[in-house]
Structures are given as structure tokens and as C-alpha cells.
Amino acid sequence: MWEAAISAAQHLFSPGPLIAFAIITPIALFNGVMIAGGVPVFILLLSFASQLDPFIALPAAVFYAAANDATEPIPSILIGVPGSRGSQATIIDGYPMSRQGRAGEALGAVYVSSLIGGIIGAAMLMGVLPVAREVLKLFGAAEFFLLSLLGIATVALLSSGAMVKGLLTAAFGLAIALIGFSPIGGVVRANMGIGYLWDGLPLVPMLLGLFAIPELANLVVSNTTIATERLDEVLSGSGEGVKKGMKEATRHKWLITRSSLIGAFVGMMPGLGAVPAHWIAYAQARQTEPGAMESFGTGDIRGVIAPEASNNAIDGGVLVPTLFFSIPGSPNMALILAMLILVGIQPGPPMLNQHLDLSIALVWTIVLANIIVVPIVLRFAPLIARVTVIPPNILFPLVMAIIVIGVYQSSQSVGDLWLFAAAGVLGLFMKAYAWPRPPIVIAIVLANEAEKWLWIATNTYGWEMFLRWQFNAILAFVVLGAFVGIRAQRNASRIKAAEAAEHQIGEAAP
Amino acid sequence: MTTSNANGATASRSRFTSIEFIGEVILLIAVAAFFVYMYLDSVPPDADALGWLPWRLEWDNGGWLLPRIAVLFGTPFWFWRAYLLFKAGASSTTGQIMDTGFLETDDDPMMVLRRWVQLIGTTGALLIGLWVFGFHIAVPAYTILYLIIFGKVKWYWTLIPAVFFEIIIIGIYGYILLSEWGTPVARDWPVIGSIWDAAINVWHNFYEANLES
Numbered sequence: 081m082w083e084a085a086i087s088a089a090q091h092l093f094s095p096g097p098l099i100a101f102a103i104i105t106p107i108a109l110f111n112g113v114m115i116a117g118g119v120p121v122f123i124l125l126l127s128f129a130s131q132l133d134p135f136i137a138l139p140a141a142v143f144y145a146a147a148n149d150a151t152e153p154i155p156s157i158l159i160g161v162p163g164s165r166g167s168q169a170t171i172i173d174g175y176p177m178s179r180q181g182r183a184g185e186a187l188g189a190v191y192v193s194s195l196i197g198g199i200i201g202a203a204m205l206m207g208v209l210p211v212a213r214e215v216l217k218l219f220g221a222a223e224f225f226l227l228s229l230l231g232i233a234t235v236a237l238l239s240s241g242a243m244v245k246g247l248l249t250a251a252f253g254l255a256i257a258l259i260g261f262s263p264i265g266g267v268v269r270a271n272m273g274i275g276y277l278w279d280g281l282p283l284v285p286m287l288l289g290l291f292a293i294p295e296l297a298n299l300v301v302s303n304t305t306i307a308t309e310r311l312d313e314v315l316s317g318s319g320e321g322v323k324k325g326m327k328e329a330t331r332h333k334w335l336i337t338r339s340s341l342i343g344a345f346v347g348m349m350p351g352l353g354a355v356p357a358h359w360i361a362y363a364q365a366r367q368t369e370p371g372a373m374e375s376f377g378t379g380d381i382r383g384v385i386a387p388e389a390s391n392n393a394i395d396g397g398v399l400v401p402t403l404f405f406s407i408p409g410s411p412n413m414a415l416i417l418a419m420l421i422l423v424g425i426q427p428g429p430p431m432l433n434q435h436l437d438l439s440i441a442l443v444w445t446i447v448l449a450n451i452i453v454v455p456i457v458l459r460f461a462p463l464i465a466r467v468t469v470i471p472p473n474i475l476f477p478l479v480m481a482i483i484v485i486g487v488y489q490s491s492q493s494v495g496d497l498w499l500f501a502a503a504g505v506l507g508l509f510m511k512a513y514a515w516p517r518p519p520i521v522i523a524i525v526l527a528n529e530a531e532k533w534l535w536i537a538t539n540t541y542g543w544e545m546f547l548r549w550q551f552n553a554i555l556a557f558v559v560l561g562a563f564v565g566i567r568a569q570r571n572a573s574r575i576k577a578a579e580a581a582e583h584q585i586g587e588a589a590p
Numbered sequence: 591m592t593t594s595n596a597n598g599a600t601a602s603r604s605r606f607t608s609i610e611f612i613g614e615v616i617l618l619i620a621v622a623a624f625f626v627y628m629y630l631d632s633v634p635p636d637a638d639a640l641g642w643l644p645w646r647l648e649w650d651n652g653g654w655l656l657p658r659i660a661v662l663f664g665t666p667f668w669f670w671r672a673y674l675l676f677k678a679g680a681s682s683t684t685g686q687i688m689d690t691g692f693l694e695t696d697d698d699p700m701m702v703l704r705r706w707v708q709l710i711g712t713t714g715a716l717l718i719g720l721w722v723f724g725f726h727i728a729v730p731a732y733t734i735l736y737l738i739i740f741g742k743v744k745w746y747w748t749l750i751p752a753v754f755f756e757i758i759i760i761g762i763y764g765y766i767l768l769s770e771w772g773t774p775v776a777r778d779w780p781v782i783g784s785i786w787d788a789a790i791n792v793w794h795n796f797y798e799a800n801l802e803s
Contacts (some may be wrong), residue, residue, distance in 0.1 A: 131767060244670050251664025252621050255628050258657045265653015270631045293713070301705045474743065477736035480713065481729050481755050484720060489763065492770050497717050504713075506620075513614045531656045538652065 081210065081436070088441035091135040092448070100132075100140040101452070108147035109457065109464050122148075122415050123287045127486035129422040134438060137423050138416070139445040145412050146395050146449035150194060150457050153388055154465050157186045169362040173376060173383025180379050187461055188325025189381050190388045191454045193336045197389035198450035200340035201347065201396025202443050208348075209439065212404040213432040221536035222545035223554055224406075224428060228530035230558050231407040232523045245515045253523030254530075256281060263528075264535045276495030283418055283524055284490040289503025290520060292483050294511040299472045322458055328381050335365055335382060336389040343390030347397020360571065361390035395446050403431045403439055406526055407558075414521045421525050614675055622668060625661045632657060712736055724774035729755045 091097070104125075122144060129137040157174035170190070177186040219227075232250045259270050260280030271277035329336065339361040346357035365386035366376045376383045402413040403420075406427045420427050431439045457464065487500045510517050537545045545551060632654045712732070719728035730752035737743040737751070763769040776782050 244667050244674065248621065248664055248667035248671055251660050251667065252624065254660035255624060255657060255664065258628075258660065262653040267653050269653065269657060270628050272627075297706075297709055300709050301702060303705065471741065473741040474737065477712075477733050477741070478751055480716065481733050481751070482758075484716065485725065485729065485755070485759065485763070488720075488725065488771075489767075489769060492772065494721055494772060497720055501713075501717055509613060509617045509620075513610075513617055515617065527656070534656055535652050538655070 084436040085440050087437040088439075088444055091437065092139060092441050092444050094135075096133060096136045097139050100136050101143050101448075104140055104144050105147055105453065105456065108144045109151050109453070109460070111148060111151075122412065123284070123291055124483060124486045126287060126415065126419055126422060127284045127489045129419045130424075132423070134423040134425055134435075135441060137419060138425075138438060139441055141416055141419050142395075142399075142442050142445045143449045145416070146198065146392070146446055147453045149391060149395065150191070150450070150453045151464055152391070153187070153190045153194075153384070154457070154461055157190070157384070158183055158461075158465050169358045169387040170384050172362070173378070173380050176377070176379035177381070177384070182321055182325075182379065184321030185325035185328065185381065186321075186384050187458065188322035188327075189329040189385050190325075191458050192326045192329035193332075193339070193385040193389040194392040195450050195454045196333075196336050197340040197343060197392035198395060199447055200337065200389075201344045201393035202446040203396070204341075204344040204348075204393070205396040205399055205446070206440070206443050208400050209432065209436075212400065216404065216429045216432060218550050219429075219554075220540070220548070220550070221533045222541055222548055223550050225530055225533035225537050225545075226551055226554055227405050227407065227428070228526045228533060230554070231405070231526050232519060232530075242514055242516055245513075246519055249510070249515050249517070250519040250523060253520035254527055256520070257524040257527030258531070262531070264531055274495075276493060276499070279491075281499065281524060282490040282496060283422065285487045285496045285500040286503045286524060287415070287418065287521060288483055288487050289500040289505075290507040290510070290517050292479075293500075293504030294507040296476055296479060297508060298511075300476050303472055325381065329385055332382060332385050335369065335385055338368075339365065339386040339389035340393035343393030344397035346390070347394035348400045357390045357394050358387040361386045363571075392450060396443070399442060399446075403427055403442070406529065408518075408522055414518050414525065418521060418525045426529065611675070618668065618672055618675070621664075625664060625668070628657050629661050708740060712740075720774075722775045724777075725759050725771050726756065727774075729759065 122141070125137075125141055125144060129141075132140075153170045153174065156170040157178050174186045174190070177183065232254060233247065255270075257280070259277055261268050261278055268278060342361045342364065343357045346360065362376075362383065365382055366372045369382050372380065372382060398408075398413045399416075401407040402417055404427070406417065408414040408417050417427060425431070425435055425438070484497065484500070487496050490496045507517060509515075541548065716728065716732045719732060722728075723731075733751050733755060734745070734748040737748040738745055759771075764771070777786050
């Protein structure tokens with residue numbers, strides 16, 4: 081373990097990853113505050129992944145996700161518009177603070193709590209490594225098949241408010257993921273006679289079409305920009321409060337610790353993501369902090385500390401189910417899972433054996449991202465916030481041009497462009513009718529693994545695979561986890577609805 | 591028919607002809623069509639009338655198993671969703687955590703429609719441009735034209751992103767990552783093709799003389 085930790089640090093502090101971090105930091109910081117969110121650029125990173133060393137590609141992706149999270153509170157606090165769904169709870173107290181001329185204080189408190197939260201999340205991940213290693217030793221092909229299938233189904237099941245659509249999408253995703261040559265049966269399946277589909281659906285055009293086109297459409301059609309005058313007004317004098325906010329945050333270390341543990345634990349629950357953790361952390365702070373029942377919602381600094389500490393602690397938690405059990409903890413983790421496959425690494429046991437150093441490198445990356453990004457954000461928050469005033473009609477062609485270049489790199493065929501367009505149309509329909517898209521991504525990523533393990537399991541155990549105690553233990557654990565997850569989501573939705581009604585919060589950007 | 595019944599029938603009719611309802615029906619039909627195709631494709635082409643049965647399969651050695659699991663798993667949920675759609679109408683876009691529908695906008699519906707046409711038209715034009723003229727021409731041209739027409743940017747500012755993308759295409763992808771950009775359709779056209787070849791020869795001569803070392 082220690083050898084792997086040292087090897088991870090050696091890899092991480094070599095020129096390749098450090099140059100990647102330097103390139104990615106400004107991109108991630110500016111993307112985090114955009115209405116379309118960081119997802120299109122995240123997917124774009126995938127188009128480079130197969131050409132990079134895993135020790136550059138994966139830490140860069142994790143660094144991007146962590147840095148992206150760091151800028152999310154900026155629009156929430158400064159202009160009352162959530163940069164993502166994960167920063168909604170921060171608005172309740174952050175925006176009133178900004179209106180009271182305390183934007184700097186709120187940002188200072190947010191970044192100290194984010195920093196500590198991120199480090200606690202990473203420590204939790206590190207602590208889970210030896211346990212996960214022992215658990216995975218008990219599993220065979222049947223259990224790995226089950227985990228792959230559950231990875232697809234769990235995310236669908238937890239698509240709150242859309243369970244039927246989520247499960248239908250998961251099945252559809254699994255079916256389209258099986259198009260093309262089957263290494264198991266040695267036949268070409270359902271390629272509709274199109275030669276391009278012989279190798280199956282390439283991941284990058286599918287992902288960029290499904291996610292980037294609908295998000296960019298959202299940007300252009302809603303034409304959402306924030307007035308420059310309002311931003312100037314808010315930012316005037318924000319610098320002085322930062323130190324005060326940082327000092328204030330250190331006074332609430334137990335609140336930060338509690339909220340971080342909530343974030344890390346919720347992050348480990350498959351498919352839940354940042355939103356429930358944010359609201360649960362906010363609700364526990366409101367119920368447990370003295371006088372919070374009255375002061376929360378009026379610009380109480382503890383109301384921004386709690387959700388933001390949990391938000392950054394999640395980054396460590398969500399890597400546990402993603403890396404070790406192939407069950408992504410959030411939509412971003414589905415993309416990390418896709419990146420693992422693209423760089424040729426299988427999630428699960430290999431991440432704890434052959435690639436243990438890579439797993440630990442990702443832990444270091446989370447810590448490093450928080451340490452590097454937080455001071456930058458504190459220094460440049462006003463500049464970063466100005467991205468929100470760039471008109472969509474200027475951003476759109478620039479992002480679209482980068483995306484089509486990335487799409488074509490997938491297999492360097494014109495077919496990539498047509499698949500991108502088709503996936504874009506599908507993505508637009510799915511987004512318009514609120515069909516969850518992450519199950520399709522996870523299905524495409526995990527289908528080959530699932531099929532390989534199914535073939536080995538049926539040939540090794542036959543029907544007896546269903547009688548193995550490990551198989552049934554996983555099933556029971558995941559069913560229980562999904563039940564707890566659904567309850568947590570319902571509670572989070574209830575808290576969110578109550579707070580939204582009380583404080584008139586708008587719907588977030590996806 | 592009473593007035594309330596008549597109103598109810600009208601509301602129901604308008605619900606079934608609404609864009610929300612029709613759009614989701616199209617999505618369901620697309621999913622069903624793929625499920626049926628996936629299932630039937632695993633049947634041998636010369637199968638008899640009972641060829642659709644699960645044990646009559648073309649894809650051997652277990653290649654049929656997971657596709658059929660996916661289709662059989664999805665089918666009940668397809669019927670369930672179709673039932674909910676016809677019973678309760680199109681999806682609500684609220685209350686979801688992992689996907690959220692589009693942002694609401696207060697703008698005039700005609701303005702929103704105009705933006706959709708702009709989005710679909712320009713993206714379609716970009717993709718066709720890439721196919722016909724290739725990346726080296728279509729990407730900078732798209733950037734310049736979009737920024738001038740819709741972004742209201744002065745033409746000389748648009749040259750900055752256009753040159754930036756050209757550098758990425760030629761420099762990073764072409765010479766560092768050694769990407770192949772394929773042959774655009776227009777290069778086979780009589781006049782354009784010869785101009786194209788001449789331009790490429792000029793570039794290669796310049797590269798070999800000045801940059802290769």
C-alpha cells in the first residue's frame with residue numbers, strides 16, 4: 081500500500097500530469113460558472129483520453145471535476161443563479177449575503193469549507209481502499225456480471241421522478257451498446273448493414289451528441305445571460321470580506337466535519353450525486369446549529385458552509401463505487417468510468433491490484449485540486465464570474481467547433497459526425513421529455529464487461545450462479561442501498577421544495 | 591353530450607395532439623423499433639414461422655443472450671411508460687435529479703422558435719460543410735460566419751478564433767497527434783479539386799522548406 085502511495089505521488093508529480101493540470105485549471109474554472117455546465121468539456125476530454133497515458137488522462141479528469149465543483153458557488157452567491165444543480169442550497173444564504181454586500185465573506189467561507197471538505201472526502205476514499213480490496217477478493221464472474229448490470233440499473237432506478245423511464249432507458253442503452261461485432265459469439269449484431277457500426281457505437285460521438293448538443297441547445301434557446309451592471313454592483317468591495325469569511329469558517333470546524341462526512345457517505349451511495357448531499361447537509365445544519373431555524377435563509381454564513389463542505393467531500397466518496405464496483409456514483413463518474421475504459425483499464429479488482437497506484441493517484445489528485453484551485457478561485461472569483469455575461473451566441477460556435485473536432489478524432493471517419501448528429505437528436509428528445517441520459521452512457525461503458533462476465537459465469541456456474549451467497553449478498557446490499565438512496569432523494573427533494581417555496585429559488589441549470 | 595363532457599373531450603383531444611405528447615410518442619416508437627429489430631436480427635433469415643421463438647437464434651455461442659436480456663427487460667417498462675403517457679399525458683420535467691429538461695424562458699414563442707431554427711440550421715450546415723469541404727475550411731468558416739451573423743461580432747475579431755482552430759487542426763492534431771482528416775467530397779469536384787491540390791502543394795513546399803527541420 082505504501083509503495084503504491086509513493087509510486088502514485090511520483091507519477092503525479094511528473095511533468096505530464098502537472099502540465100495537464102495547468103492547462104485544465106482555467107478551462108475548468110471558467111466552465112464551472114457557465115449555464116451549460118462543465119459536462120460538454122468533460123466529454124471533450126474523453127476524445128483525447130485514448131491518446132494519453134492513464135496517469136495523465138484520469139488524474140486530469142478527476143482534477144477537472146474537482147476544479148469545476150470549486151467554481152459552482154460563484155454564480156449562486158454573486159448573482160443567485162446556480163451554476164449547477166449541486167449548488168442550489170448555497171443560494172439560500174449565499175445570495176442574501178451578496179445582497180447585503182457580504183459576497184466576499186461568503187466566498188471566503190465557501191472556499192475554506194470546500195478545501196477541508198475535499199480533503200476529508202479524499203481521506204475517506206483512502207480509508208476504504210483496504211476494505212474494498214478484501215471484499216472484491218470474494219467475488220467471481222457471476223458477481224462481476226451482477227455488478228455491471230446493477231451499475232446500469234441503479235443509476236436508472238435512482239433517476240428520481242422518472243424510475244420507469246430510467247429503467248427503460250437503461251435497457252435501451254444496453255441494447256444499443258451491443259450493436260456491432262460480438263467478441264463472445266463471433267457475429268456482427270444489429271448493425272443495420274452499416275459498415276461503420278461493425279465495431280459498435282464509438283463512445284465519444286455518442287456522449288458528445290447525447291450530452292453536449294442538448295446542453296448547448298439549452299444555452300442558445302434560453303439565451304440566458306446576466307447583466308454586467310448587476311455583476312459590477314455585487315463585486316464592488318467583495319475583496320475585503322474574504323479574509324473575514326475564511327476566519328469565520330474556521331470557527332465552524334465541527335459543522336464542516338459533519339457536513340463533509342455526510343457528503344462523502346452520500347457520495348458512496350450509487351447514483352445519488354451531489355444534490356441530495358447538499359440539501360441533507362443544509363438541513364442538518366439548520367436543525368442542529370443554535371439559532372439556525374430563525375437565521376437560515378437571511379444570510380447566515382453557516383448556510384453556505386454546510387452545503388459547500390459536503391459538495392467537495394463528495395468527490396472522494398463517489399470514486400468508491402465507480403472505481404471498485406463499476407457503479408458510478410454520479411453522472412460525472414459515469415464519464416470517469418468511460419475514460420477508464422478508453423485508456424484501457426477495467427474498473428473493479430484491477431483498480432485495487434495492478435492499478436492500485438493509479439487509484440491512490442486519484443486520491444492525491446482530489447487533495448491537490450482543492451489545494452491548488454481554492455486560492456486561485458479566491459483571487460480571481462470576480463474575473464471568473466464575468467464568464468456568465470458572455471452572450472450564448474458567442475460561446476456556442478466556439479464550443480461547437482471544438483466539439484466537432486473532438487468528435488471526428490474518435491475513429492477519424494465521417495460516420496462519427498453523422499452518429500454525433502443522430503445522438504444529438506436522441507439527446508434533445510430525451511432532455512425535452514426528461515428521460516435520463518446517464519443510464520445510456522453507463523450501459524455503453526459497461527456492456528462489454530457485462531457480456532464477458534455473463535459468458536464466463538454461465539459457462540462456469542450455469543444456473544447455480546444465482547445460488548452463490550456472494551451473488552445474493554450483493555443483490556441484497558444494492559437493493560437495501562437503493563431503498564436508502566430513494567429515501568434520501570425523497571427527503572432531499574422535500575427539503576429542497578420547502579426551501580424553494582420559502583426563498584423563491586429558481587430551477588437550476590442541469 | 592353535456593358541456594363538461596364536451597370540454598373534457600376537447601381537452602383530451604388537444605392533449606393527444608400536443609407537441610409534448612407527440613414528441614414522447616416518437617421517442618417511444620424509436621425505442622420499440624430498435625427493440626423489435628434487435629430481437630428479430632437474432633433470428634436466422636431462413637427461419638420458419640416459429641423463428642421468432644427465443645431458442646431459434648442466429649447469433650451463436652452466447653452472443654444472443656445479453657441482447658435478449660436487454661430487450662426482454664426493457665419491454666415491460668416500455669408498456670408501462672406508454673400506459674402512463676396515454677393515461678396521464680407527457681412527462682413533467684420537474685422533480686428529477688439526473689436530468690432536468692430545458693430551461694424555461696419567458697421570451698416570445700416565435701423568438702424561441704427562431705432560435706431553434708438557428709441552432710438546427712447552423713449545426714446542420716456545419717456538419718454538411720465538414721463533409722463537403724473538410725475541417726480546414728468548414729470550421730473557420732462556420733466560426734467566422736456564426737460570430738458575424740448571430741454574435742454581432744466585428745469581422746476582424748472573428749479571425750482570432752478562426753486562426754486558433756486552424757492552428758489546433760493543423761498543428762496539434764495534424765502534426766503532433768498525426769490525425770488523418772480524410773478526403774472531403776468537394777476535392778473530387780473538377781475545378782475545386784484542382785485548386786485544392788494546388789493549395790496543398792504550396793503548403794507542403796512551404797512546410798518542407800521552412801518548418802520541417
